[in-house]
Amino acid sequence: xxxxxxxxxxxxMRQRLSFSRLRxxxxxxxxxxxxxxxxxxxxxxxxxxxxxxxxxHTFEDGARQLKSIFDYFCRDTPFEINFNIIKPEEAVIxxxxxxxxxxxxxxxxxxxxxxxxxxxxxxxxxxxxxTRFHGVPIYMMNRIKNGEDFxxxxxxxxxxxxxxxxxxxxxxxxxxxxxxxxPDIAEKIGPVSLLFHETTYLEExxxxxxxxxxxxxxxxxxxxxxxxxxxxxxxxxxxxxHDDSLFLKEARDIFPNVILNKEGLVTNLD
Amino acid sequence: xxxxxxxxxxxxMRQRLSFSRLRxxxxxxxxxxxxxxxxxxxxxxxxxxxxxxxxxHTFEDGARQLKSIFDYFCRDTPFEINFNIIKPEEAVIxxxxxxxxxxxxxxxxxxxxxxxxxxxxxxxxxxxxxTRFHGVPIYMMNRIKNGEDFxxxxxxxxxxxxxxxxxxxxxxxxxxxxxxxxPDIAEKIGPVSLLFHETTYLEExxxxxxxxxxxxxxxxxxxxxxxxxxxxxxxxxxxxxHDDSLFLKEARDIFPNVILNKEGLVTNLD
Numbered sequence: 001x002x003x004x005x006x007x008x009x010x011x012x013m014r015q016r017l018s019f020s021r022l023r024x025x026x027x028x029x030x031x032x033x034x035x036x037x038x039x040x041x042x043x044x045x046x047x048x049x050x051x052x053x054x055x056x057h058t059f060e061d062g063a064r065q066l067k068s069i070f071d072y073f074c075r076d077t078p079f080e081i082n083f084n085i086i087k088p089e090e091a092v093i094x095x096x097x098x099x100x101x102x103x104x105x106x107x108x109x110x111x112x113x114x115x116x117x118x119x120x121x122x123x124x125x126x127x128x129x130x131t132r133f134h135g136v137p138i139y140m141m142n143r144i145k146n147g148e149d150f151x152x153x154x155x156x157x158x159x160x161x162x163x164x165x166x167x168x169x170x171x172x173x174x175x176x177x178x179x180x181x182x183p184d185i186a187e188k189i190g191p192v193s194l195l196f197h198e199t200t201y202l203e204e205x206x207x208x209x210x211x212x213x214x215x216x217x218x219x220x221x222x223x224x225x226x227x228x229x230x231x232x233x234x235x236x237x238x239x240x241x242h243d244d245s246l247f248l249k250e251a252r253d254i255f256p257n258v259i260l261n262k263e264g265l266v267t268n269l270d
Numbered sequence: 271x272x273x274x275x276x277x278x279x280x281x282x283m284r285q286r287l288s289f290s291r292l293r294x295x296x297x298x299x300x301x302x303x304x305x306x307x308x309x310x311x312x313x314x315x316x317x318x319x320x321x322x323x324x325x326x327h328t329f330e331d332g333a334r335q336l337k338s339i340f341d342y343f344c345r346d347t348p349f350e351i352n353f354n355i356i357k358p359e360e361a362v363i364x365x366x367x368x369x370x371x372x373x374x375x376x377x378x379x380x381x382x383x384x385x386x387x388x389x390x391x392x393x394x395x396x397x398x399x400x401t402r403f404h405g406v407p408i409y410m411m412n413r414i415k416n417g418e419d420f421x422x423x424x425x426x427x428x429x430x431x432x433x434x435x436x437x438x439x440x441x442x443x444x445x446x447x448x449x450x451x452x453p454d455i456a457e458k459i460g461p462v463s464l465l466f467h468e469t470t471y472l473e474e475x476x477x478x479x480x481x482x483x484x485x486x487x488x489x490x491x492x493x494x495x496x497x498x499x500x501x502x503x504x505x506x507x508x509x510x511x512h513d514d515s516l517f518l519k520e521a522r523d524i525f526p527n528v529i530l531n532k533e534g535l536v537t538n539l540d
Contacts, residue, residue, distance in 0.1 A: 006310040007277050032313040032343045036306075040276040043302040065342050072335050073302045 001025045002115060002175050008037030009044045011263065019045045020052065024094070026101070027058040028177055029112035030065070039069050046077040053080040057093055057101075059111060060085050088113050090188065104188045106179035108213040114176040116189060124164035134158050169193075171269045174229070177236050180210045181219035186226030193269045195229040196261070198236040199247050205240075214238075217247040221254035231269075235261030271295045272385060272445050278307030279314045281533065289315045290322065294364070296371070297328040298447055299382035300335070309339050316347040323350040327363055327371075329381060330355050358383050360458065374458045376449035378483040384446040386459060394434035404428050439463075441539045444499070447506050450480045451489035456496030463539045465499040466531070468506040469517050475510075484508075487517040491524035501539075505531030 001008070004025055012019070022045070028034060038056075045054070056066065063083035070081060086093050086103055088111040094101040098120050103113040123145035131141070136150050136158075144150060150158045174189045177198035189195060200214035209216050217234060224232035232255055234247045241247075244260050251258040259267065271278070274295055282289070292315070298304060308326075315324070326336065333353035340351060356363050356373055358381040364371040368390050373383040393415035401411070406420050414420060420428045444459045447468035459465060470484035479486050487504060494502035502525055504517045511517075514530050521528040529537065 006307070007280065010277065030343065032309055035343065036310040036313070037276070039302055040306040043306070061342075065339070068338060069335070072331075073300065073305065 003028055003034040003177075004037040004041055005033050006036040006040075009041040012041070015264065015266075019048055023052070023054060025054065025056045026115050026175075027056065027062060028106070028114065028175070029108055029110055030059065030062040031110065031178070034178075035062075035066075038066060039073055042070060042074050042077060042081065045079065046074055053082060055082045055084050057084045057086050059087065086113065104174075104176070104185060106176065106185075107182060108178045108180070112178060112213075114174060114179070114185075114189075116172065116174045116192065118172040118192075119170035121170050122167040124160070124167045127162075127164055130158075130163050134163065136163065173269065174227075176220075176223070178213055179215060180213055181215045181223070183222070183226070186223050186228075189223070189227040189229070191228035192230070194231045194233055194267065195224050195227060196233040196235060197223050199234040199251065200236050200238050202241065202246055202250055205238075217250040218254055221251035221258065224251075224258075225255045229255075231257045231259065231267075233259050233261050233267065273298055273304040273447075274307040274311055275303050276306040276310075279311040282311070285534065285536075289318055293322070293324060295324065295326045296385050296445075297326065297332060298376070298384065298445070299378055299380055300329065300332040301380065301448070305332075305336075308336060309343055312340060312347065312351065313344050315349065316344055323352060325352045325354050327354045327356050329357065356383065374444075374446070374455060376446065376455075377452060378448045378450070382448060382483075384444060384449070384455075384459075386442065386444045386462065388442040388462075389440035391440050392437040394430070394437045397432075397434055400428075400433050404433065406433065443539070444497075446490075446493070448483055449485060450483055451485045451493070453492070453496070456493050456498075459493070459497040459499070461498035462500070464501045464503060464537065465494050465497060466503040466505060467493050469504040469521065470506050470508050472511065472516055472520055475508075487520040488524055491521035491528065494521075494528075495525045499525075501527045501529065501537075503529050503531050503537065 001022060063085055084093060088105045090104055092100060092102045100118045100120065102116050104116065106112040106114050124147060126141060126145060134150060134152060136144060140150065144160065144163050147160050149160050150163060152158060172192040174192045174195045176196060179198065197220035198215055199217040199220045201209045201216045203216045203218045206216050220234060221232060232251060234251060237244060237247065248258055248260050271292060333355055354363060358375045360374055362370060362372045370388045372386050374386065376382040376384050394417060396411060396415060404420060404422060406414060410420065414430065414433050417430050419430050420433060422428060442462040444462045444465045446466060449468065467490035468485055469487040469490045471479045471486045473486045473488045476486050490504060491502060502521060504521055507514060507517065518528055518530050
C-alpha cells in the first residue's frame, strides 16, 4: 500500500482485499491526507486477529510519531509493526526475490519521496522443441532459462536465443506524489510500465502549482513522455475541479496513453 | 460532537453541517474507533480556513496524545484547539448560558465517561391578555417570565401562573457509550428527553457483553425505563448482527419508545 489516507481501511474492504496479505506500507510524506487512515487500519488488522508483521516505510520522525500513536491507541496489536526508516534521497529501500523498491526525492512543502517498484527480471522461456533437438539435459534447464548458451557433446555452441523465448516482461510502477514539476525526474524514473504522477492542477492554474508543491496534468504528461513510461495514471485532483476529463484531455495532448485515477480503479499492467 | 471515529469528517459533510459551527468535541474514551477521525477533521477545518476555536473535552493522557498528533500533522492550524481536561467521575464539565454538560463514569475496558447535556430552564411564556388585564408594566415582563408574582397598585397579588404559560420544555440528551450494564446509572442520568445507550449485543450473547465492556439491548432499555427517559436511541451494534430490527424488538419489550440508530439519522427532540 502506498500512503494511507483517512478511510483507507474502508476502501480496502470495498475492494475485497485481504488484510492478511498487507505486508508493506510506503509513505511518501507525512501530511495528514496521506497518513490519517493508518491508525484505523492497524486497529482493524489487530481486531481481525491477523498475525504476522507489517512494515511501514517512512522517515524517522514519521516513524516516531506513528509509533507513539500505535503504542497508545493500538496497545494489544497481535502482530509486529516494523519501521523501515527511509530518507528523502535516491536509494534502494527494499529488495525481495521478486521486487526492488527505490525512492526518488521529490519537492513538496515537506520532505517527500516517490517510489519505484520494479519486478526482478524473469527467467527466459524454454523452447521445448529446440532443447529436445539439441539434447539439453534436464539439469541444465535453469541455467538455460537464465540466459546461458549450451555446449553440445560435439562441442558445438548453441546460442541461448535459439533454445529460449524472451522472458515475460518485468513490470514496474512509479508513484510520484506530491511534488512540483521536476523535469530531471524522468531520467530517475525510467521506462516504467505505469507512472502515477500527481496532477493536482490544470495548466490554467499553473501559477498556483509550484508554490503549493504540486504539478499540472501537462507537466505530469511531460514526465511520462520523457521517462518513456508505457502508461500515465493521473490523480490527486484539486477539489476546485468538477470535470476530471479535463485532466485527461490536457495530458493526452502531450502523452497518448493516459488513464484517469478514481476510487476503486483496477488497472492491469500486462 | 460526541466522539469522532474515522470518517467523521465525511459524515459531517454528508449531513451538510458547517465546520465553522463545531465548537466542542466530547470524547467518551480513547479507543481508536471513537477518536481516529479527529486528526482528519481538524486538518479539514484548518484547510477550510475557519478561524475561532475548538474545545476538546477529554482525559489528560488523551489530550497529551492528541496534542502531539496535532502539533506534528496539523502544524499551521489557523484556529485554536483547547483541551478541557475531564476525569472519569461525576462532574459538571461545561456550563454556558443555555446548556450544562456533565459526565457520568462508565465501566468499560479503559476509563470512559458518559455525557448528559441539559438545556438551562427556559423563561415562562407571557399570557398577553392577562398581563394587559392586570396592568403589568413592560419593565416587569422579564421578572414575570422568570416566575415572579405581580403585585398590583391596589395591593392585590396576582400569581405568576395566571400571567404566564409554562415554559417550552428544556431538552436533555444523555450519551452512554461504551459500558457494561450499570443499574445504578439510571438515577444519575435522570428523565432525559433522549437517551443514547450502547446496545452492542442482544441478550442471547449477554455472556459476552460484560467481559468486553458492553451492554445488551435489553439492558439499555432497562436503563431508559429506570431513568424515566422519554426516548431511547440504540446503537454501537456488534458486526456479528445483520438485522438491526432485533435490537428494536428486544428493547421494546422493556421500554416502548425506542429508535434504532443508523448513519445519518436525524431526530427531533421536541
